[in-house]
Amino acid sequence: MKKITINDIAKELGVTPSTVSRALAGNTRVSEKTRKLVADKAQEMGYEPNVMAASLRKGKSDTIGLVVPRINRHFFSNVISGVEEVLNPAGYNLVICQTGEDAEKERKAVATLLRNRVGGIILSLSVQTGLFDHLDEVVSRKVPLVQFDRINPDVEGDKIVNDNFSGAYMAVRHLLEEGYRHIVHFAGDLGLRAYAERFDGYKKAMEEAGLEVLPSMVFENTITRDAGYEAMGKLLADQKADAVFCAGDYSALGAIECLKAKGVKIPGDFGVVGYANEPFAELMYPSLTTVEQNAFVMGNKAASAMIRCLEGKAFNMEEVVPVSLIKRESSGKRR
Amino acid sequence: MKKITINDIAKELGVTPSTVSRALAGNTRVSEKTRKLVADKAQEMGYEPNVMAASLRKGKSDTIGLVVPRINRHFFSNVISGVEEVLNPAGYNLVICQTGEDAEKERKAVATLLRNRVGGIILSLSVQTGLFDHLDEVVSRKVPLVQFDRINPDVEGDKIVNDNFSGAYMAVRHLLEEGYRHIVHFAGDLGLRAYAERFDGYKKAMEEAGLEVLPSMVFENTITRDAGYEAMGKLLADQKADAVFCAGDYSALGAIECLKAKGVKIPGDFGVVGYANEPFAELMYPSLTTVEQNAFVMGNKAASAMIRCLEGKAFNMEEVVPVSLIKRESSGKRR
DNA sequence: TGCAAAAATACAATCGTTTGCACACTTCGC
DNA sequence: GCGAAGTGTGCAAACGATTGTATTTTTGCA
Structure with a gap:
């Protein structure tokens, strides 16, 4: 055949x-007629375009x-x-690359794609x-680039971010409303905008409540489970605190494990809120209050932005996807 | 440029x-000389092969x-x-397609790839x-096909499976050793070999222990969280049982939620073992005993098999990846 | 009916590699 | 010193689609 x-x-x-x-x-x-003729014949003969030749x-x-x-x-x-x-219904294919959070692999992935x-x-x-x-290279080759979530604002192209500020703000407001006062923050890398914004939301909520944010209350680069566990250990030893807002669910998990190990009651004695709504957040004990980022929607928007770029309408704009606070057990009333 | x-x-x-x-x-x-010359020049000029032309x-x-x-x-x-x-170090690229467990999307994905x-x-x-x-089509086009985990043994090509039988057997043995006797099975689609083998492992362990497996003890197509919850509801109403071996962690999760809702003590009154070692298995309460499938290893083997095929050595063989039982709380001693 | 404008189609080059075949030049055994 | 291998390169035709520029056909209008 x-x-x-x-x-x-x-x-x-x-x-x-x-x-x-x-x-x-x-x-x-x-002509319309010929188009129909061709289309029918193609159908009849089982024609399949050769993508490579076209590309x-x-x-x-x-x-x-x-x-x-x-x-x-x-x-x-x-x-x-x-x-x-x-993307799929629009006739595009997707090839996915993992970087494993490794800068070098990221460069290589981009190079390979190009x-x-x-x-x-x-x-x-x-x-x-x-x-x-490597991103500049993409731009200079005029290959459309859409960044999402963890973006570099200085690079040209569309950007889709979630409303980190509001998410963090809501999370901390919630803790405050439940009666917590000494709220610390387990942050990510503050050089990354997503984490910087979460930090800003935290600070804003605290300041609005008339609470000062001391440097000692912010633990940077604390997003893994281990880091969360460790940071919480230090925290309990060093200072008075009754709640933590974590920039990620994994550090929240670590924090909770540490608190449980030390016999601190959650909630009641200590409140915890995470960020991301990982599947385990609902299932762990106590279940974790966290911020849902609507990742699926972000994906939709990123793809739509890409299609717009491909169709020649480069917007170079930034779109914000709303987030929502999922209240669960870990942030119940302070007692 | x-x-x-x-x-x-x-x-x-x-x-x-x-x-x-x-x-x-x-x-x-x-000649060796020319090869070197060309390689150097290519390097110097910043040559990048055009994959499409070659393809x-x-x-x-x-x-x-x-x-x-x-x-x-x-x-x-x-x-x-x-x-x-x-695959990556070997110079191959990967394009990933999701089917969402939908047969139609699976056909489409395969068609697109072809x-x-x-x-x-x-x-x-x-x-x-x-x-x-659609798989026959792949084979007839002489495109190498490697199936893994959920395979159809009748289609030509290499196959990588995990040792479902042993996994299930170990799981049920473990429940028996902990003192459970009336062990039921929440199975997947028994038309799929993976699930059929898990069922066989369950049966073997039961029979070796001199316990009969009645049809009423096997709940087919029970792999989702909801299905697990529901099945457990029925189970508690209808018959005497003190443990369940689930063909997947999600149904185990559902089962546990139902048991907790009814106030049944896990472990002690009821033992639960899942399959897959999903991340939440460790974190839920009680933590879930389950079978680790070594997915990463399976991926390695599938890729290696693919490379072998691409190099012209079609083996058409089946490789079995070992599994291991991860003992946690949900299967503790019967009391 | 004739003729320019518009519509439909044909021609041919092109994208960047790969590869079967031909060709020239060594090398060697006899 | 003469064919027969053996080496290293060149030639040119693919691969299958796209597209700018002809060329032909059709249409409209006087």
């Missing part, structure tokens, strides 16, 4: 390949590259689903990434 | 493109398609990582899939 090409269709129909090509592309330069000629492909730190994070896998939902002439790149920075020339 | 092609290199060096092509491919038909000419690409039910399952995302670990002339396809069937002609 040989592959059918447009040449075969052309021969069969007594027209030229160019006409077939244009007909299939829906070009109005070929080679056009100098770019309908494949979009998606670069994320890790796909087994709930947040990212949902973003991926959201992206797919928009080498493969992807039509565009959707990317979320790894925490480690400090140099951004 | 124009793209450098082999023609540019050829011109610069005063040889022909064919020689450059062969030199870069390491063909021994061109077009060769009629296939260095891209491997990976089709999985959902990427946000711990198991699958780890398999993906495992596959990447092997249309894009991928070099090979690694796939795990969706539970829903009943017809396999």
Whole structure:
């Protein structure tokens, strides 16, 4: 069973390949009648376009590259689903690369995507990434770039972020309303905007409540489970605190494990709020109050932005996806 | 900045493109000296091969398609990582497709991959899939196919499975050793081999212990959280049982939630073991005893098998990855 | 009916590699 | 010193689509 090409269709129909090509592309330069004829014949002969030939000629492909730190994070896998939902029906393919939060792998992934002439790149920075020339390279090659969540605002292109500030603000307000006062913050890398914004939201809520945020109350780079556990250990030893707002669910988990180990009652003696609504947040004990980021929606928007770019309307704009606070046990009333 | 092609290199060096092509491919038909010359020049000029042109000419690409039910399952995302670990260094790219357990989407994904002339396809069937002609199509096109975990043994090609039988057997043995006797099984779709094997392992362990497995003790198609909850509800109403071996962690979770809701003590009055070691298994309360499938290793093996196929050594063999039982709270001693 | 404008289609080059075949030049055994 | 291998390169035709520029056909209008 040989592959059918447009040449075969052309021969069969007594027209030229160019006409077939244009007909299939829906070009109005070929008559409605011929278009129908070609479409039917193509159908009949079981024609399947050769994507490579087209890409080679056009100098770019309908494949979009998606670069994320890790796909087994709930947040990212949902973003991926959201992206797919928009991209696939639109006829684009997705190739996904993991960086494992490693700057070097991120560079390599981007380089590979460019080498493969992807039509565009959707990317979320790894925490480690400090140099951004690989992104500049993308821009300078005029390959559309959409950043999401962990973005670098200085690089050209569309950006989709979640409302980190509001999320953090709501989380801390909630803790305050439940009666907690000495609220500390387990932050991420404050060099990354997402984490900086969460920190700002925390600070704002605290200051509005007339509470001062001392440097000792902020633990930077504390987003892993281990880091959360350790930081909480230090915290209990050093200072008076009755609640923590964590920039991620994993550090919240670590914090809770430490608190449980020390016999501190959650909630009541200590309140905990996380960020991300990882699947385990609902299932752990006590269940974790956290901020839902609507990753799926972010994926949708990132993909839509990409399609807009591909269609030539470069917006270079930033879109904010709303978040919501999911109240669970870990932040119940202070007693 | 124009793209450098082999023609540019050829011109610069005063040889022909064919020689450059062969030199870069390491063909021994061109002298060692020329090879070195070409390599250096390519380096110097910043040459980057155009993958599409090569693929077009060769009629296939260095891209491997990976089709999985959902990427946000711990198991699958780890398999993906495992596959990447092997494929990327070997110079292959991965495009990942989600089927969402939907047979139709699975067909479409495979069709798209074939249309894009991928070099090979690694796939795990969706539970829903009943017809396999899309896989036959892959085989008949001579595109290497590696199935993993949820496989169809009747389709040609390599297969990587985990030792479902042993996993299930160990799990049930463990429950028996802890003193449970009336052990039921929440199974998956027994039409799928993976689930059928888990059922067999369960049966074997029970029979060895001199316990009969009645049809009423097996709940088929019970792998979701909701299904687990419901089934447990029925179970408690209808019959005497003191433990359940679930073919997946999600149904185990549902079962535990139902048991907790009814005030049944876990462990003690009721033992629960799951399968898959989802991340939440460790964190829920009580923590869930479950079977670790070594997804990462499976991914490695699937990728290695694929590379073997691509290198022309079609083995058409089946490889079994060992599993291990992770003992946690939910299966503690019967009282 | 004739003729210019518009519509539809054809021609041919091109995208960047790969590869079968031909060709020249060594090398060697006899 | 003469064919026969053996080496290293060049030639040119693919691969299958796209697209700017002809060229033909159709249409509209006087």
